[in-house]
Amino acid sequence: NLLIFFMGGGACWDITNCAYNHTYSEQLIESNLLLGLGATGFLEGQGVGGIMDTTEPSNPFKDWTIVWIPYCTADLGMGQKDNTYPDEDYGTAYPGGVTIRHRGLVNVKMVLKWLENNITTPPDKLFVTGSIAGSYAAILNYPRIREIFPSPTKGYMLGDAGEGVAGTSGGKSFFETVEDLWGVVLPNQIPNFITKPKLSDYSDYKSVFYEISSYYSGDKFA
16 A cells, blocks of 8 residues: 655745745755654654654554655645746845745656656555645646556545635736746646646636546545
8 A cells, every 4th residue: 555645835926925934845854854753653742743653553554655755846746947036025135036946746756757666566555645735736746646556556635734715916816826937737647637738727726626536536535
């Protein structure tokens, strides 16, 4: 059985949340340190062990193969370009703007190549999950993962704490705002994504989730 976990860590799409008040992690050291401690039971009782704690007898995933996908690209695991955000509103701290390397999808594809090369026996069960930003990465990359491990492997996808409230910016929806900034490309394993390939072709996150979950109707999604 195989568990794939997408690490969380915010996102950004303007100078305010890319530089001044960002929610994303710029480095992986702390997160990977916590992963190591959590996986060996050292964080038990602090609320950050969970399914990564393979020493916990009640953990249903303790005997599974676990692949952890780190994240520091501020693009919900969907980006494949660099973007410079100008500091037009403030103009003091970042006079040349701030460049964010939105390469989440590039990194995910490297992990997918690793999976192809190293997990050569199809798992009985595949559980794809992620937290916060990682929950978006989990559903949006699920078709790419499912292509590597098709039926009869049983598929499950759980997005944890990802569905937030997204308004508009400059008259654009959230999807319209980020797709060009990040270079978003929807997975072409879904037929409807071939005919309507842009993120902004869909009104909201629920619509994208529905397209993917409907295509894999034999899998379980939450």
